[in-house]
Amino acid sequence: MGSLYSEYTTWLHHGSAGAKLLALSLAGMLLFATSQPGALAAASLLCAALYASLGQATLGSRRLLGSVTAAAALVAAFHAWMGTWQTGLASALRLASVCMLGIAFTVTTRSSDIVEVLQRLLEPLRPLGVQPEQLSLQLALMLRFTEHFFIQWKKLDEAHRVRTGRAGGLRLVAPLTVQMLKTMRSAGDALYVRLGRD
Incomplete structure (x- = not known):
């Protein structure tokens, strides 16, 4: 991503x-x-x-x-x-x-530094049943996907401008959605394999 x-x-x-x-x-x-x-x-x-x-x-x-x-x-x-x-x-x-x-x-x-900070902040909640590793990973993924959304939007808009000379606007919603779904599926598969092995 x-x-x-x-x-x-x-x-x-x-x-x-x-x-x-x-x-x-x-x-x-x-x-x-x-x-x-x-x-x-x-x-x-x-x-x-x-x-x-x-x-x-x-x-x-x-x-x-x-x-x-x-x-x-x-x-x-x-x-x-x-x-x-x-x-x-x-x-x-x-x-x-x-x-x-x-x-x-x-x-x-760096995203890895943010994850470490979130884990330390959430650690006191472990006795309450909170799993800091999972929750911090979820928050980090949310941040990364937010970044990825804007980066892909920028790339698609630039490509549309090159082809047509105009901003993409709402025309980019469909291709952007498809790309984000593909990225999320790939990330989900990678996490499943990694967590399954661990």
Whole structure:
């Protein structure tokens, strides 16, 4: 499966997965702790500066960020049309900020490191019947398939643009669904064989 992780080393690559995940969680909570447009705009600028500081590591994720930015603009426009522009602006700024932070975490953190952190976090729940290995694997797979979805969408859109000169739009839904189902089946078969042997 494709991954947004970048081998281009940046300053954020040197941080531990646990520390970055904690910082991401705290930042997300702080973004929802206020609805003041000024504070959220300042937070968005800080997130944009963090994202920009990663340079070439973000090349593979820029189209994803563009899509999220367009979605944030639509959210703001809808609320403005409903007469609640302040709520729309706050929602759009939160969405853009969280997306930039999430991308920064994803492109600088290996999936294996994320799995290890999740296992350690879930370990205290083992006496309650929770199996940290399985649950952390499920969460890691969810993250990987989310990455893979956007990567395949990007590839299909680029191929469609080369052939027709236009964006694929909703025409990509069917082929994207087929590719994702094939990938999920392959991943499921591989896990079945691996777990069966273990």
